[in-house]
Amino acid sequence: MSHIREARCLLRAHRYGVLSTLSKRFDGHPFGSIAPYLSDHDGSVLLFISGLAEHTKNLLQNPRVSLLTHDQNDPHIQTQGRLTVVGEAHPLDRREPYEKRWLRHFPENAPLFELGDFSFFRIVPQAVRHVAGFGQARWINSNFCAASSPLALEAENLLTRINAEFPHLIKACLQRQGMSPHHWQTIDIDCDGATVMADQKMLRLNFPTLAPDAQSVLGMLHRMAETAIR
Numbered sequence: 001m002s003h004i005r006e007a008r009c010l011l012r013a014h015r016y017g018v019l020s021t022l023s024k025r026f027d028g029h030p031f032g033s034i035a036p037y038l039s040d041h042d043g044s045v046l047l048f049i050s051g052l053a054e055h056t057k058n059l060l061q062n063p064r065v066s067l068l069t070h071d072q073n074d075p076h077i078q079t080q081g082r083l084t085v086v087g088e089a090h091p092l093d094r095r096e097p098y099e100k101r102w103l104r105h106f107p108e109n110a111p112l113f114e115l116g117d118f119s120f121f122r123i124v125p126q127a128v129r130h131v132a133g134f135g136q137a138r139w140i141n142s143n144f145c146a147a148s149s150p151l152a153l154e155a156e157n158l159l160t161r162i163n164a165e166f167p168h169l170i171k172a173c174l175q176r177q178g179m180s181p182h183h184w185q186t187i188d189i190d191c192d193g194a195t196v197m198a199d200q201k202m203l204r205l206n207f208p209t210l211a212p213d214a215q216s217v218l219g220m221l222h223r224m225a226e227t228a229i230r
Contacts, residue, residue, distance in 0.1 A: 004140055005210065007130040009192050010069075010083050012039040013204045015105065017069035019047070021058035031058055037067060038098075038105055041152040041190050042145040045085055045123035048102055048109065052117055063088040065123060084129040092120040100156075104187040105195070105202070146191050149212040155189045158214040162186050162194075166218070170196055172225035173205050189217060 001009070019035040022028045033055045038046040045067055049056050059065055070082035092098070095113070098120050103110060112118045128140040151158075162170065163186055170186055174196065181198035188195035193206040194217075205224070211217045 001206075001208075003130065003132075003138060004144060005192060006132065007083055007128055007140055008039070008043045008144065008146070009204065009206045010081050010130070011043065011045070011085070012190065012192060012195070014069045014071065015202065016072065017067045019055055020066045020068070021055045022062045022064060023054075024058050024061045025054075028062070031055065035067070036106055036109075037069075038102055039190070040098075040122070041155065042148065043192075044125065044145055045087075046098060046102070047089065047121040047123065048098075048106075048112070048118055049121060050112075050115075050117050051119065056121075059089045059121070060091075063090055065089045067123060079134045081133060082131045085123060085125045086128070087123045087126045089121045089123045092122055095120060101188065146210065149191060151189070151191055151211060151213050151217065154214040158217060159186060159189050162189070162218075162221070166221060169221045169225040170194070170205070173221065174198060174203065176224065176227065177203075177205075179203070194221075 016034060016036055018032050020030055020032045023031040031054065033053070035047055035049065035055065040046050065087065067085045068082065070077070071080055074080045099113060125144045128144050129137070130140060131137045167184070170184060171181070174181055174184065179198065184196055184198040186194050187197050191211050193204055196203045196205060207217070207220045208224070209220070211220055
């Protein structure tokens with residue numbers, strides 16, 4: 001796996017990060033807050049935030065932000081993989097294209113969509129600092145986001161098909177990683193892998209190579225499952 005895909009997969013594996021903005025109240029002083037996020041199909045970052053929040057007021061005045069994410073369950077903070085996305089956050093005009101997908105990752109946010117002051121923002125990465133482990137730090141200054149592909153348009157129908165016809169493939173892939181869940185459902189598909197909710201935990205299944213379309217995804221899931229069964 002390339003360094004860029006490794007970094008993008010790390011970003012997709014997590015749900016929360018430290019969002020740093022430039023304070024409107026304190027004349028540009030760095031201001032950090034915890035924010036849920038979702039990695040979009042290309043790897044850019046989606047935020048769903050309130051207009052009343054301090055960080056929203058900050059980025060509306062100055063869109064320059066960074067987002068740091070890491071595995072909050074790993075006690076080895078200094079040696080684990082982590083990622084800082086540097087870019088600008090800009091509001092998106094509509095909720096509808098992102099609402100359904102966001103709620104699969106954050107079902108607890110459903111009441112927020114009844115409020116008028118929450119909206120989506122997108123961070124397009126300008127640079128990414130990827131720390132893969134101790135002594136393994138690098139900057140990614142270009143090509144972090146994946147090129148557009150048919151999969152972004154096919155993902156919703158593909159997701160329905162995988163859950164209806166191929167849950168056994170997902171279970172086999174999870175078993176390959178040493179997990180034997182009682183309940184599981186695939187909640188998202190992107191070019192880098194699948195996001196699965198298994199026994200109330202969000203897990204990632206990374207594809208061995210980039211998957212540009214639905215046919216590629218199904219082929220990879222079959223091969224990954226066959227490898228697990230052997």
